[in-house]
Amino acid sequence: MVRWLYSVVNVRYVLEHLSRITRVLRIPGGHALLVGVGGSGRQSLTKLAAALSTLSVFQPEISKNYGLNEWREDLKVYPFDCVPPSVRIS
Numbered sequence: 001m002v003r004w005l006y007s008v009v010n011v012r013y014v015l016e017h018l019s020r021i022t023r024v025l026r027i028p029g030g031h032a033l034l035v036g037v038g039g040s041g042r043q044s045l046t047k048l049a050a051a052l053s054t055l056s057v058f059q060p061e062i063s064k065n066y067g068l069n070e071w072r073e074d075l076k077v078y079p080f081d082c083v084p085p086s087v088r089i090s
Helices: 001-024 042-052 068-082
Strands: none
Touching: 001 068
16 A cells, blocks of 8 residues: 555544544433553544533543542542533532
């Protein structure tokens, strides 16, 4: 195959995956588990899709000592980060 054809094929797949992720994120309560080898662009495409949908991305900092208690603490803070400042939470 010609080298430029690889680029065209890759752009096509990137746009297909980007549209799928964006569609899932726009569904109320939509979520997805992205599986693939390292360096395949899952994180970059997800951040781009979130930006296109004007959403924020929550990515916990996982470490060796990260456990259930840390997960619960992250979940306590996360919902408040998702609400726009103009909305009052009581």
